[in-house]
Amino acid sequence: MAQQAAGKQARYKRILLKLSGEALMGTEDFGIDPKVLDRMALEIGQLVGIGVQVGLVIGGGNLFRGAALSAAGMDRVTGDHMGMLATVMNALAMRDALERSNIAAVVMSAISMLGVTEHYDRRKAMRHLNGGEVVIFAAGTGNPFFTTDSAACLRGIEVGAQIVLKATKVDGVYTGDPMKDPSAEKYSRLTYDEVLTRKLGVMDLTAICLCRDHHMPLRVFNMNKPGALLSVLLEGNEGTLIEEEHPDD
Numbered sequence: 001m002a003q004q005a006a007g008k009q010a011r012y013k014r015i016l017l018k019l020s021g022e023a024l025m026g027t028e029d030f031g032i033d034p035k036v037l038d039r040m041a042l043e044i045g046q047l048v049g050i051g052v053q054v055g056l057v058i059g060g061g062n063l064f065r066g067a068a069l070s071a072a073g074m075d076r077v078t079g080d081h082m083g084m085l086a087t088v089m090n091a092l093a094m095r096d097a098l099e100r101s102n103i104a105a106v107v108m109s110a111i112s113m114l115g116v117t118e119h120y121d122r123r124k125a126m127r128h129l130n131g132g133e134v135v136i137f138a139a140g141t142g143n144p145f146f147t148t149d150s151a152a153c154l155r156g157i158e159v160g161a162q163i164v165l166k167a168t169k170v171d172g173v174y175t176g177d178p179m180k181d182p183s184a185e186k187y188s189r190l191t192y193d194e195v196l197t198r199k200l201g202v203m204d205l206t207a208i209c210l211c212r213d214h215h216m217p218l219r220v221f222n223m224n225k226p227g228a229l230l231s232v233l234l235e236g237n238e239g240t241l242i243e244e245e246h247p248d249d
């Protein structure tokens with residue numbers, strides 16, 4: 001992979017990378033697989049190594065999801081609070097993995113947790129990014145009824161990232177859910193409106209609308225594919241790109 005990066009220029013100076021909580025489970029049913037965490041830390045470290053500023057949002061679906069807790073009888077807002085706290089636990093585990101790989105990292109939480117994480121502050125976050133630290137934005141947006149996909153798009157827009165990269169377990173956006181429909185076909189490029197009108201369920205609609213309204217490109221790609229993240233930065237042809245309609249289209 002070092003050879004892949006040799007002599008090549010990263011396409012983006014600052015990115016917002018979204019990792020789903022479930023990605024951290026590896027082959028387990030719950031929790032965090034340390035091997036997966038370490039692999040992801042190494043892949044993120046490669047980006048830092050070629051001068052890319054990395055903002056990171058990690059989901060919490062490997063631990064708790066508000067909607068699932070609510071379906072089991074819990075108050076929805078309490079469930080969402082638990083979901084957001086789950087993202088803080090994942091963020092702390094990722095900071096630890098990054099620091100063990102000698103990659104400077106800071107966790108900024110949307111919910112105050114004095115002594116555990118920094119509180120989210122946009123200007124401080126930008127200073128950390130400019131200084132080459134990986135900034136892990138935890139606790140989503142800080143509000144119930146949102147997702148970490150929306151949080152990733154929000155933070156990406158706020159800190160002036162050039163692209164939001166959604167790392168997931170499928171190769172991109174398909175005509176239908178590829179986990180359920182093996183005949184679904186992958187798109188290499190879509191507009192925001194196509195995602196919305198075709199109801200392509202890879203991300204929630206709030207996240208797509210936020211990106212559309214603020215002209216933030218999105219790329220959906222498979223994080224389980226070794227080297228895919230670096231390839232997105234160097235070649236830019238992994239997965240599916242969602243952006244505005246191009247004048248040549």
Ligand SMILES: Nc1ncnc2c1ncn2[C@@H]1O[C@H](COP(=O)(O)OP(=O)(O)O)[C@@H](O)[C@H]1O
Nearest residue numbers: 020061168172173174175176177179200201202
């Ligand atoms: N049209 C689609 N294209 C790609 N993935 C889709 C589509 N519709 C639904 N999905 C599902 O969306 C999931 C990606 O979302 P992600 O946030 O990583 O997972 P989760 O929401 O389970 O945490 C994929 O695993 C896939 O099964």
Ligand SMILES: O=c1ccn([C@@H]2O[C@H](COP(=O)(O)OP(=O)(O)O)[C@@H](O)[C@H]2O)c(=O)[nH]1
Nearest residue numbers: 021059060061066080083140141146147148
């Ligand atoms: O701004 C936010 C972000 C997340 N959550 C809660 O945190 C959980 C975990 O986030 P998400 O489901 O987005 O994680 P992922 O699917 O990416 O693992 C969600 O289900 C919500 O309950 C929330 O309430 N507000």
